[in-house]
Amino acid sequence: MKNIIFGLVATLLMMGSAYAQSPNERVHVLQKRNYSVKNKTEVSFFGGLSVDDTFTQHYAGTITVDYHLDEAFAIEAMWMTSKIPFVNGDKQGDGYTGDGIRWGMGYTDALENLRSAQLSPSNADLAMIGNFVGLNVQFSPIYGKFSFFNMGLIHTDFYVTAGGGLASTEYQRPDDVWVDTGVYFMGDFCLGLRIFLERWFALRLDVRDFVFAARVENATQTGFDTKIRSTLYVMFGVSLLFGGEDPVQIWSPY
Amino acid sequence: MIKSVGAMGFVLAMLLGWSAQGQVAGTSAQLNQAVEAYNSNDLAGAAKLFYEIKMGDTQAANRAQAEYYLAQSLFKMGMYQSALAFFNAVFVAGPAHPYYLKGAEGLIKVAQALRDDTLIPSQINKYYNSQEFARMDPLVLSSINFYVGMLLYRQEKYGESMAFLAAVDAKSRVYAKGLFLQAIIHIRLGTRYNMARDETRSQAEYDQAIKLFNNVIGLSGFKEDQAQKAMATYDNILRLWQLCTLNLARAYYGKGDYEKAVMYYSRIPKFSQDWADALFEMGWAFFLREEYGKALGSLHTLHSPRFGSLFTPEAWILKSTVYFHVCLYEEAKAAIAYFQGNYEKFLPELKNLVESSLPNEKYASLLLKDSLDANDPMAVVPPTIRSSILTSPRVENFRHFLRSLEAEGLAIPQVSEWKGSRLLQELAGVVSMQRNLLLRTAGGFVKANLINRYQTILGFVGHSKMVQLEITTRERELVKAELPIQAQLRGRLEPRPNVPDETFNYWSFKQEYWQDELGFFEYTVRDACPANP
Known part of the structure; x- marks a missing residue:
């Protein structure tokens, strides 16, 4: 895709040929991709935050490793974390909030406001994602370029990612005790943009939604509630790309 | 006094990097003073004194020595043209001048400093003395041989040029240039025989050219570390590698192997100084392979605003020819009209x-x-x-x-x-x-x-x-x-x-x-x- 919006703005486009094209011919561009990803391994490091929950706020660090089967498909393994793994929340009672462990998990002011009104949301709404390990399939049907105010071209690809994995979630009861809900399946779906700066280096922007069935104690602690929760993250990352097709050595003998 | 002047002369000799053999320092007081000034880097003062000795000393040996060091002083002052005049005087005096070979060496240094590949090489060629030059440092002689070879190549004296170029030492900085120029001469000869319909000799010349171009590229060893070494050893070899690639394409084109020609043309980096030539010539290669769409595609780039002011009259003729071959006569006429409106009018x-x-x-x-x-x-x-x-x-x-x-x-x-x-x-x-x-x-x-x-x-x-x-x-x-x-x-x-x-x-x-x-x-x-x- 040549991005039309930027393309129109940019004056890089050298409009107008000295020689008009006739109806008896068509001009095509068959261009070798500047940024081929085929057979490349991509390691990405993201920082992200959740953007749509009323009561919870996540900050997450994420590492993904993608293997690009071809220009369009990749398999992706990911680990996302907001909490130091393998530390159980329910052992941290007596008012201890576990800030050092749960470095990226917290509640919003909305929860405080609600509680000050002697109200309480469902525990399921308070469940937060501590760690997630997943496997995804990535599909990149769109490869494009932007011209940015005649300063140069930016090559990008857009992708969708879908998959799932195992997540651990936790929530904090009104009595401040953290409850670990255990490990269970979580699905994720993502729309993303990859901006290539070098053949080995790219920036990524992911909008990633995690869907899970939060199974928590009910308000009276006499049973369990299950609620489908979805948490949307916006993530910014950098990618390092290894392997793949060597760039064509045009003339250089080495 | 004699002893001290001799010692000074020795210091001078060491500074100038020439062997002490056969060099006797001047004996006059003025020469002594000039040498002293030269050694103490008072080059302007030294030049004036050497000039006075050159013009007025009664001893021929002193005058000769002063003439050469006058040139050296001026060269060190960055006054290359002035130095050239005196190096030239030393050189044209012939082998009788004790600094004859040093004069030739000085001329080459000036030629390099002034980037003169015409006037000085022409002068050296005029007074070239192979017997005397054989005593010269092989690397300096190689530079001389290269410059003379290049001059003779420009004069289309290919046989003589090749003889000089082939004599360039493999350790010389101009070795790769020498090989390249020999290959170019083979291309020229190949074209000449081709036009004379002497297919066998034409092919042989192109083959020889291909071999030499590959030799130049081969100096890289096709490995980065060796290539870096070659870049430090030979003058301008990075540029030569690209030129060799372009000329390999031309050699294969001359042989009629258009597929290989296209392969080498395609290797010329985009936006490099040779790219326009490669695009145009590739257009011809595609045309001769009857790949008309690709031929027009090459010309399309050449006629893009990127190359707006490029002098490409032949490209429009090629374009019209391609259209003619696919029976698009209106388009062929339009290309001719463009040629007429933009070139014929000049x-x-x-x-x-x-x-x-x-x-x-x-x-x-x-x-x-x-x-x-x-x-x-x-x-x-x-x-x-x-x-x-x-x-x-x-x-x-x-x-x-x-x-x-x-x-x-x-x-x-x-x-x-x-x-x-x-x-x-x-x-x-x-x-x-x-x-x-x-x-x-x-x-x-x-x-x-x-x-x-x-x-x-x-x-x-x-x-x-x-x-x-x-x-x-x-x-x-x-x-x-x-x-x-x-x-x-x-x-x-x-x-x-x-x-x-x-x-x-x-x-x-x-x-x-x-x-x-x-x-x-x-x-x-x-x-x-x-x-x-």
């Missing part, structure tokens, strides 16, 4: 210029001045023609030479030690004379190029008329056969080309030139040729 102006009685130096302003006054005779040269002349690598050498002369002309009167001296007068005269000579040489270069452009366009006018004539004939035949003149009614447009593999992107061209797409164009054309035209 002919009257060019004719006036090349046939005028202007002295050569009047032409030099085109090359040496960045902007031309309206009353300058070169101001009428069309910008396309001017820029085509200015792209020659020799232009920068001329400019460098002129800048150097002008700087030297200004510096000479500023040397306080020389005020009112005969030396100052002589050097000012030397620089002024050399500047005039350079203007004549540069002007001659411009005039030769204008003649070349004039003849090139004139030649293609003939081609364009032939194509026009053929088109008229074909159109008559269409009418006779009661076939439509309009190509749209005679055939179908070919589908878009296949994408080779997923690492390629397909974009359709919508009259927008994206810089990164240049070089990737391909046409599909209507198959408008009737079964029996």
Whole structure:
């Protein structure tokens, strides 16, 4: 895709040929991709935050490793974390909030406001994602370029990612005790943009939604509630790309 | 006193890097003083003293020694043209001069400093003495042989040129250049035999050229570390590697192996200085392979705004020829019309210029001045023609030479030690004379190029008329056969080309030139040729 919006703005486009094209011919561009990803391994490091929950706020660090089967498909393994793994929340009672462990998990002011009104949301709404390990399939049907105010071209690809994995979630009861809900399946779906700066280096922007069935104690602690929760993250990352097709050595003998 | 002068002479010899054998320092007090000044880096003072010795000493040996060190002093002061005059005097004096070989070496140093590949090599060639030169440092001799070889190559004395170039030592910095130039000579000979229809000799010359080009590329060892070493060892080898690639393409083109020619043309980096040549020549190669869409695609890049001011008359003739071959006569006529409107129209102006009685130096302003006054005779040269002349690598050498002369002309009167001296007068005269000579040489270069452009366009006018004539004939035949003149009614447009593999992107061209797409164009054309035209 040549991005039309930027393309129109940019004056890089050298409009107008000295020689008009006739109806008896068509001009095509068959261009070798500047940024081929085929057979490349991509390691990405993201920082992200959740953007749509009323009561919870996540900050997450994420590492993904993608293997690009071809220009369009990749398999992706990911680990996302907001909490130091393998530390159980329910052992941290007596008012201890576990800030050092749960470095990226917290509640919003909305929860405080609600509680000050002697109200309480469902525990399921308070469940937060501590760690997630997943496997995804990535599909990149769109490869494009932007011209940015005649300063140069930016090559990008857009992708969708879908998959799932195992997540651990936790929530904090009104009595401040953290409850670990255990490990269970979580699905994720993502729309993303990859901006290539070098053949080995790219920036990524992911909008990633995690869907899970939060199974928590009910308000009276006499049973369990299950609620489908979805948490949307916006993530910014950098990618390092290894392997793949060597760039064509045009003339250089080495 | 004699002892101390001898010691001073030894120090001088060491500083200059020449062996002590056969060198006896001057014995006069003035020579002693001059040497002392030279050693203490008082070069202006030394030059003045050496000049006085050269002009007035009664002993010939002293005069000879002073002459050489005068040149050396001036060279060290960066007054290359002045140094050249005295190195030249030493050199043309012949083997009888004790510093004859050093004089030749000095000339080469000046040639390198001034980037002069014409005047000094010509002088060396004139007084070349193979017996005496055999005693010279092989690396210095290699430089001399290269310069002389290049001069003879320009004079189209290929046999003699090859002899000099083949004598360049493999350890010399100009070794790769020597190999390259030999290969170019083989290409020229291959073309010459080809035109004489001597297929066997033509092929042999091209094969030899290919071997030599590969030898130059092979100096890289095809490994980065060895390539880096080669870059440190040989002059300008990075540029030579690219030129070898371009010329490998030409050699295969000459042999008729268009597939390999296209392969090497494609290796020329985009936007490099050779890219336009590669695109144009690749267009011919595609045409000869009957890959008309690709031929037009190459020309499409060449005719993009990127190359807006490029002098490419032949490209329009090629374009019209391609269209003619696919029976798109209107398009062929449009390409010819473009040629006529943008090149043929220059002919009257060019004719006036090349046939005028202007002295050569009047032409030099085109090359040496960045902007031309309206009353300058070169101001009428069309910008396309001017820029085509200015792209020659020799232009920068001329400019460098002129800048150097002008700087030297200004510096000479500023040397306080020389005020009112005969030396100052002589050097000012030397620089002024050399500047005039350079203007004549540069002007001659411009005039030769204008003649070349004039003849090139004139030649293609003939081609364009032939194509026009053929088109008229074909159109008559269409009418006779009661076939439509309009190509749209005679055939179908070919589908878009296949994408080779997923690492390629397909974009359709919508009259927008994206810089990164240049070089990737391909046409599909209507198959408008009737079964029996």
